[in-house]
């Protein structure tokens with residue numbers, strides 16, 4: 275009898291296909307931006323996290339080239355051994371200044387920042403309270419830490435408080451962990467109330483500002499700034515890869531926290547330092563976030579316009595540039611995504627298991643033109659008219 279221990283892979287893929295859960299990549303053949311070339315066609319892009327339109331900006335490209343010429347393509351080692359450059363430190367100081375924290379630390383990605391930070395600050399004697407819709411990297415960081423993890427209902431701070439009341443005393447340290455803008459919905463966490471609960475129950479608070487940095491708050495520092503919580507002691511995590519148009523992650527907080535992480539976060543210690551190109555372009559992006567608030571104004575104006583146009587359609591609650599249209603099943607979501615694509619709009623269908631309920635997710639950019647938003651709204655309206663007739 276010859277058994278093949280890899281046979282299960284094909285079976286699993288078949289199951290994924292049957293459930294309409296199958297996913298694959300699509301090749302973009304142009305600079306990132308509000309309009310991209312995909313499969314040879316020009317499409318309006320509502321699938322990008324590049325909220326401010328910086329990932330294709332000449333100034334970031336120049337900064338990346340300059341850093342590459344000066345320091346090479348690779349950092350050639352971990353930060354502690356041989357990979358550290360002044361450029362990394364300059365970027366960390368720029369992040370700390372934007373966030374109004376004592377210090378900051380850059381990781382090779384936001385995912386690694388979350389894994390490394392959470393697993394460093396709590397362990398098996400500790401407790402994590404985690405919003406049920408938190409990003410995968412926060413959930414996996416919690417697993418890696420070995421701490422007891424209890425999920426509370428999405429954005430439900432009453433449920434969080436109940437669970438703290440029931441459980442906090444049984445553990446040594448406790449961390450409350452939440453996305454600030456939830457990436458698959460676009461709704462936002464009440465950061466101020468979350469911090470208050472953390473203070474009341476002697477917990478650390480970790481807020482993941484991945485989608486909020488550059489977008490929320492007067493200076494683009496994120497939801498912590500937006501809710502007037504700058505200067506409070508907490509742990510802010512985020513990415514350089516969304517509104518900042520580069521690649522990498524960061525943690526911002528107290529000098530002691532950052533010093534501790536440099537000594538205890540394995541996903542920072544045992545990995546190669548951020549490349550010079552990514553570091554240089556992220557640093558340039560932070561300067562632009564500060565000096566060009568008009569980009570944020572344009573972004574929020576575009577968000578307002580789209581939400582107004584779709585006011586009679588089943589939008590999920592959102593207070594951010596992520597706007598989702600709820601659909602009853604994955605097949606319908608795929609159908610609408612296909613229709614949008616055939617009419618010149620690129621926006622992803624987000625389906626289980628990523629989210630419980632299928633949806634199309636539109637990410638608005640500062641650089642979208644009014645006609646492009648109009649085009650999107652028109653196609654959606656037509657889709658609902660025809661699907662009503664079919665029923």
Ligand SMILES: *Cc1c(COP(=O)(O)O)cnc(C)c1O
Nearest residue numbers: 383384385409457484513515522
């Ligand atoms: C995108 C994202 C991350 C991961 O950041 P990367 O830099 O892309 O690895 C982490 N947390 C949240 C909430 C995100 O949306």
